[in-house]
């Protein structure tokens with residue numbers, strides 16, 4: 110984001126050649142995962158940090174070797190707070206969302222954060238959280254302290270940050286700055302807020318926001334797919350409320366050339382938490398899909414009529430709905446795990462359907478899903494396979510771990 114002086118965001122498809130992307134390199138926040146907080150922090154296991162970083166660096170390397178500029182969330186956030194001269198405001202806002210009540214601990218944490226001179230280190234510390242033994246204060250024991258005596262953390266880490274797909278989503282030249290479903294992930298959107306308000310490159314360009322983190326209903330980026338220059342697909346899922354989709358649709362219809370949203374009802378389920386865990390676009394006319402959702406899937410078309418949204422339930426097969434929306438002759442669905450229900454369930458859980466297109470028909474995928482990967486290759490898709498044995502423990506694949514900022518238009 111440092112060398113473009115004109116509008117920095119351009120995402121009009123899921124597949125246009127990827128030029129610039131935001132990642133977050135997993136860091137010490139993963140070392141504050143313990144069995145007592147795994148469920149609340151949305152992890153199924155504790156990744157081994159050093160190995161997770163190696164896997165993540167290899168992912169970034171594949172992107173770079175293919176001409177993609179890799180930007181890091183933590184660096185952008187540090188540049189933004191320096192450029193806006195808003196360190197104090199950032200610390201206050203982060204603390205107000207940390208779960209700490211004003212009091213001795215709150216002040217002690219504030220002092221510690223204020224004393225960190227380097228903004229990059231400050232940002233990393235806010236992502237890592239605080240252990241109780243880092244913040245000793247003279248304070249009488251409260252009821253909550255008594256109840257929580259055995260829990261070693263004062264402020265939880267944000268371990269899902271390496272899934273940069275979710276806290277904000279790029280649409281056209283703007284952003285959906287999301288209101289997340291879970292307490293743990295709500296805090297993550299503060300970095301996007303400061304980046305899109307204060308980063309030296311975006312500041313004077315005023316990136317349009319089509320959704321706001323202080324909205325009352327939730328939506329997450331893993332549910333938002335930019336299918337074309339005028340059609341979005343958005344999941345109604347565990348993480349995205351139907352009301353949020355209507356709000357986002359109204360805003361994009363008003364402010365952009367987008368004229369149609371396909372809302373995919375995929376049900377509320379941890380294993381299919383976002384639309385992109387079961388459905389991604391891999392080429393102009395090809396999509397991955399997890400067969401387990403096909404029978405229950407319902408699609409609603411949202412368009413604009415006299416300033417209001419108009420909803421129609423679709424009854425055609427998914428291929429035909431997509432052919433009509435994208436104005437193409439034939440759509441092919443590539444089924445995760447093929448027709449084998451065991452392979453499909455296993456490979457979906459390991460993010461076999463969660464692919465990142467770096468160009469039409471060219472994807473980054475995990476190597477651990479051989480059945481799905483073979484089908485993609487048979488369909489003529491070029492694959493760059495990466496290891497994800499540690500990364501996958503957070504339940505996300507290459508699409509979840511990346512937020513495209515700039516894609517070539519076609």
Ligand SMILES: NC(=O)NCCC[C@H](N)C(=O)O
Pocket residue numbers: 150151152269272274275294330331332382383385386503504505506508509
């Ligand atoms: N788009 C995605 O599916 N992102 C993966 C998010 C994983 C994270 N641990 C979560 O449960 O939110």
